Amino acid sequence: xxxxxxxxxxxxxxxxxxxxxxxxxxxxxxxxxxxxxxxxxxxxxxxxxxxxxxxxxxxxxxxxxxxxxxxxxxxxxxxxxxxxxxxxxxxxxxxxxxxxxxxxxxxxxxxxxxxxxxxxxxxxxxxxxxxxxxx
Numbered sequence: 602x603x604x605x606x607x608x609x610x611x612x613x614x615x616x617x618x619x620x621x622x623x624x625x626x627x628x629x630x631x632x633x634x635x636x637x638x639x640x641x642x643x644x645x646x647x648x649x650x651x652x653x654x655x656x657x658x659x660x661x662x663x664x665x666x667x668x669x670x671x672x673x674x675x676x677x678x679x680x681x682x683x684x685x686x687x688x689x690x691x692x693x694x695x696x697x698x699x700x701x702x703x704x705x706x707x708x709x710x711x712x713x714x715x716x717x718x719x720x721x722x723x724x725x726x727x728x729x730x731x732x733x734x735x736x
Contacts, residue, residue: 632689645688652680
């Protein structure tokens with residue numbers, strides 16, 4: 602009886618597979634900051650400053666200057682996100698990017714899986730033939 606053991610790491614790059622497994626942990630890029638020009642940056646900063654002034658005026662009118670730090674941070678976060686959506690171009694994420702959910706569609710992974718299936722079939726047939734010979 603011959604036993605064959607296939608180690609898929611022989612045909613694959615371990616660093617690449619580790620990269621694929623951690624694909625969903627990578628930060629997602631919402632805005633393309635690298636391609637911003639001065640006009641976009643100025644409009645972005647102006648909008649942020651205007652909205653912060655409005656929030657401060659509203660706070661003075663309502664005498665609500667002793668807000669919690671968490672509410673102040675949420676207001677600032679909302680202002681930054683809305684201003685970015687209005688003034689900064691969105692980053693395009695390629696549809697064919699390898700992620701944790703679709704790495705099995707890669708050619709190398711498919712070839713390794715097909716090879717392991719054929720080896721399993723060969724083993725099963727070998728066992729059947731041995732049983733038939735014994736009988």
